Amino acid sequence: MGNDNITNEITDGLKGIVLTKEGKEPQKEIVFVTNEERASVLDEPVRLHILQVLRSGMKDTITSEKTDPNGDKIIRVREVQRDTLSVLEIVKLSTDCCGPDVEISKNQVYHHLPKLEEEGYVVKFGTITTGKRTTDYWRRTAKGFVLTKGEWIGGSGTLAKKMTPFVEKMLETFDLKISEANRKELIERITQKTVKQAQWRTKIAELVKGDVADKMVLEQYETLVDYYAMGSKEYVDNIMRIREILFPDEPTI
Numbered sequence: 001m002g003n004d005n006i007t008n009e010i011t012d013g014l015k016g017i018v019l020t021k022e023g024k025e026p027q028k029e030i031v032f033v034t035n036e037e038r039a040s041v042l043d044e045p046v047r048l049h050i051l052q053v054l055r056s057g058m059k060d061t062i063t064s065e066k067t068d069p070n071g072d073k074i075i076r077v078r079e080v081q082r083d084t085l086s087v088l089e090i091v092k093l094s095t096d097c098c099g100p101d102v103e104i105s106k107n108q109v110y111h112h113l114p115k116l117e118e119e120g121y122v123v124k125f126g127t128i129t130t131g132k133r134t135t136d137y138w139r140r141t142a143k144g145f146v147l148t149k150g151e152w153i154g155g156s157g158t159l160a161k162k163m164t165p166f167v168e169k170m171l172e173t174f175d176l177k178i179s180e181a182n183r184k185e186l187i188e189r190i191t192q193k194t195v196k197q198a199q200w201r202t203k204i205a206e207l208v209k210g211d212v213a214d215k216m217v218l219e220q221y222e223t224l225v226d227y228y229a230m231g232s233k234e235y236v237d238n239i240m241r242i243r244e245i246l247f248p249d250e251p252t253i
Contacts, residue, residue: 006082007060007081009080011062011082013060013061014082015128016129016130017127017128018126020126023124025123027142028212029214030144030145030146030212030215031141031142031145032148032221033145033146033149034148034149035149038119039147039148039149040151041116042152046112048152049094050090050104050112050122051122052097053090053094053097054122054138054139054140055083055140056081056093056097057081057084057085058081059081060080061077061078061079062078062080063078064076064078084138085137085138085139087109087113087136090104090109090138091109121140121141121145122139122141124136124137124138144218146221148201149201159195160187160188167186176246178245186242186246189245190242196232196238197225197235200225201225204221204224204228
């Protein structure tokens with residue numbers, strides 16, 4: 001999802017920017033990615049990380065001036081987040097955004113931006129010229145992208161890596177006494193649940209009517225995926241086994 005603190009205004013850091021035609025287009029709120037080829041573009045981790053950095057944005061300010069009735073000038077500086085970034089800013093912010101193990105190089109950003117632009121994930125927002133130097137700035141075409149296909153949604157290997165820290169944190173937070181063998185099975189079954197759900201995500205996403213401007217639609221989408229999944233006996237049996245592992249002493253309700 002997008003960052004609620006992001007501003008749509010031109011910030012002090014972008015002063016003097018000349019917008020492209022695409023940069024003048026309003027940014028969409030949420031886009032469901034249902035095309036397999038387009039979704040697979042983000043199977044490359046660096047491309048996904050670039051989008052994550054652009055979503056998080058960076059700190060900036062907006063300065064406004066006005067004159068009061070006495071003729072005194074009042075200057076107001078407001079702190080904001082902006083999601084329009086240069087290549088060097090993307091590189092600099094990569095570790096802060098995506099963790100200390102993720103560091104994107106300048107060459108990687110230059111290499112992957114054209115593909116992200118081609119597939120409609122980013123646009124060149126505008127250019128700032130300082131003397132003989134020009135700097136291009138990039139922005140996502142939508143505040144939030146919902147993937148319904150691809151490795152991050154249905155790839156068991158990738159999901160298993162994501163689920164392991166998720167389960168470990170859950171077991172640290174909640175008083176759930178689970179053996180090491182059951183812990184391993186729990187990770188496998190939660191991964192299976194997510195992989196199974198991935199089969200139906202596109203079907204539900206394709207039911208969305210027109211452009212989405214309300215973030216509540218995401219909750220509704222996840223709810224509908226859950227409801228649809230309950231029609232699969234294999235899915236339900238897997239959920240029940242997860243319940244048995246987590247709550248072995250609790251009877252079936």
